[in-house]
Amino acid sequence: MSNLVHSDTIRTLFSSAMSDMYRKEVPQYGTLIDLVRDVNEAVLAADPALKTRLEAADELERLDVERHGAIRLGTAEELFNIRRMFAVMGMFPVGYYDLSVAGLPVHSTAFRPVDEAALARNPFRVFTSLIRLELLEDRGLAEEAAGILAKRKIVTDRALELIATAEKNGGLTEEQAREFVAEALETFRWHSEATVSANTYKRLHDAHRLIADVVSFRGPHINHLTPRTLDIDAVQKGMPERGIAPKAIVEGPPRRKADILLRQTSFKALEEEVNFAGENGGNQGTHTARFGEIEQRGIALTPKGRALYDELLGKTRRAVAVGRKGEDASSYEAELEKQFEAFPDEFETLRREKLAYFRYRVAPGARSDKQVSSLEDLLGSGALIADPQVYEDFLPVSAAGIFQSNLGSDAQSNYLEKANQAAFEEALGAQVIYELDLYSKTEADSLKAALMSLGQTHLLTSVDKAA
Numbered sequence: 131m132s133n134l135v136h137s138d139t140i141r142t143l144f145s146s147a148m149s150d151m152y153r154k155e156v157p158q159y160g161t162l163i164d165l166v167r168d169v170n171e172a173v174l175a176a177d178p179a180l181k182t183r184l185e186a187a188d189e190l191e192r193l194d195v196e197r198h199g200a201i202r203l204g205t206a207e208e209l210f211n212i213r214r215m216f217a218v219m220g221m222f223p224v225g226y227y228d229l230s231v232a233g234l235p236v237h238s239t240a241f242r243p244v245d246e247a248a249l250a251r252n253p254f255r256v257f258t259s260l261i262r263l264e265l266l267e268d269r270g271l272a273e274e275a276a277g278i279l280a281k282r283k284i285v286t287d288r289a290l291e292l293i294a295t296a297e298k299n300g301g302l303t304e305e306q307a308r309e310f311v312a313e314a315l316e317t318f319r320w321h322s323e324a325t326v327s328a329n330t331y332k333r334l335h336d337a338h339r340l341i342a343d344v345v346s347f348r349g350p351h352i353n354h355l356t357p358r359t360l361d362i363d364a365v366q367k368g369m370p371e372r373g374i375a376p377k378a379i380v381e382g383p384p385r386r387k388a389d390i391l392l393r394q395t396s397f398k399a400l401e402e403e404v405n406f407a408g409e410n411g412g413n414q415g416t417h418t419a420r421f422g423e424i425e426q427r428g429i430a431l432t433p434k435g436r437a438l439y440d441e442l443l444g445k446t447r448r449a450v451a452v453g454r455k456g457e458d459a460s461s462y463e464a465e466l467e468k469q470f471e472a473f474p475d476e477f478e479t480l481r482r483e484k485l486a487y488f489r490y491r492v493a494p495g496a497r498s499d500k501q502v503s504s505l506e507d508l509l510g511s512g513a514l515i516a517d518p519q520v521y522e523d524f525l526p527v528s529a530a531g532i533f534q535s536n537l538g539s540d541a542q543s544n545y546l547e548k549a550n551q552a553a554f555e556e557a558l559g560a561q562v563i564y565e566l567d568l569y570s571k572t573e574a575d576s577l578k579a580a581l582m583s584l585g586q587t588h589l590l591t592s593v594d595k596a597a
């Protein structure tokens with residue numbers, strides 16, 4: 131059918147509808163968006179070279195619409211249907227994140243676009259966690275929670291019909307797409323009516339706040355929507371001036387010249403009124419679920435680069451632990467800076483040492499003259515350009531820090547891991563994509579295309595040729 135709209139269009143309709151809804155539900159989100167826009171404009175004005183680089187790499191346009199959100203699901207069936215829903219929007223499960231390492235009874239993936247054109251149009255991502263009732267010690271409570279979850283339906287009947295239509299026809303018409311987006315929004319809306327009594331809520335909450343958040347409501351309310359900033363330290367500093375109190379530390383690597391991976395910080399947004407179910411019309415209480423977050427994205431790292439990152443972060447966390455109330459935040463930051471002196475801070479060095487992923491392109495107007503003897507010659511002469519590839523994914527230790535801080539503590543803790551990717555994929559009904567495969571393929575493909583157009587294919591190694 132030729133009258134089908136592109137999945138990128140559906141994703142953009144959806145992310146902008148989500149943003150409008152979240153702005154209404156969580157007023158501080160609007161304040162944050164304004165602050166981030168101001169900071170990004172100031173950064174670009176002060177750094178024309180950065181602006182030119184982002185423009186040339188096709189990255190500037192997406193910045194304004196770039197958001198990620200997060201949801202927490204209760205059952206395998208929910209995860210299965212959410213995967214099908216996101217597929218209609220061109221979003222696929224990338225990565226497996228085991229958060230049991232931080233004492234959280236969840237494991238997660240991120241639904242996001244995977245191909246380069248789709249990422250450039252709108253890289254909307256949703257960090258999606260599945261609760262793991264099997265990790266609860268209180269088996270009776272785990273069973274009760276499973277019983278409550280079994281009764282709810284988080285995707286509307288009409289949305290399920292439209293998902294089936296999209297699966298059958300390979301997409302949706304414009305009219306169907308609009309209806310689908312409106313129906314999909316229903317899944318992520320906040321519900322102030324709890325499905326459980328105040329007493330049950332308390333027992334779930336005592337077992338783990340996350341369990342109460344997932345089990346007590348009709349649906350998996352979107353719990354934050356995060357804009358991307360070009361200077362997270364400026365936003366962190368600007369937040370208190372606009373009445374927002376951020377968490378104690380910025381998660382991820384320290385501030386650097388050559389940004390790597392992902393830096394994130396968050397704040398508690400709302401304590402919301404909840405009506406609990408029960409006789410006599412139930413009773414009132416409060417629940418904190420929704421928060422705000424910002425992120426700054428840097429270059430994606432190769433396995434070698436990632437191993438170095440993990441090592442330096444591990445050393446930092448073993449040396450200084452930030453306390454529940456953010457104690458020792460400044461010694462943590464000092465330690466982090468010190469440890470990361472061992473991580474090269476020039477894109478050029480990151481590339482030469484194969485610590486990070488790049489995307490190659492031919493410089494405008496560059497011609498292919500005689501054959502050169504190395505890639506370095508082409509880069510040196512300016513005929514070939516290596517742009518950093520943005521890290522499009524998440525970091526488990528950082529995600530755990532964001533979870534913890536919004537569950538009411540800045541304390542850092544390190545537990546034994548209980549990863550179970552097979553069980554996660556069984557629930558998902560699909561395998562997750564290994565994120566690093568995407569970056570390495572982009573790098574190899576772009577290099578091959580650039581060398582072909584420069585007539586320098588003799589420089590391709592056998593590995594590149596096979597890509």
Ligand code: OOG
Nearest residue numbers: 200257524528529532533
């Ligand atoms: C998700 C927390 C993780 C991130 O950006 O790493 C996260 C959640 O609290 O549900 O948002």
Ligand code: NI
Nearest residue numbers: 200257356423
């Ligand atoms: Ni987040």
